[in-house]
Amino acid sequence: MLPLALNIGIMLTGYMLVMGYLALGLRLLHRQRPGPDKAAGRPEHLLAKQLAPGAPGPGWPGLIRQVLGTAVGGYVLLMAVVVGYYHGVVRVAGHFLASAFTGSALLVGIALPVFFTASWLTERQRRKRASE
DSSP states (O other), X not given: OOOHHHHHHHHHHHHHHHHHHHHHHHHHHHOOOOSHHHHXXXXXXXXXXXXXXXXXXXXXXXXXXHHHHXXXXXXXXXXXXXXXXXXXXXXXXXXXXXXXXXXXXXXHHHHHHHHHHHHHHHHHHHHHHHHO
């Protein structure tokens, strides 16, 4: 087992990397680019939406693709962290990792309908406000 100070250092480094990547993504998303869109008088929120790399398509297929992509991506990232930490740092394997995979899959399966419903209601409310 690694010393406590090294474990904390590893976790803080990972946390700072993730937060740095998120900050960089937000900065790139909100960067104002000069061009014909600005000159045409387009509102800034439409420019940001146009820059969004994974903007969902219209209708149900776009919403389903966005929700499933978020759920699968989150599960894969969680499993990478679990395997990396518990197999690489703490050296725990066997039944614990199998339980982590099945337990997390069960939680994603339980949370997915709630997440889908919340996403649908949010998108519906957003479109209603935009039409008014």
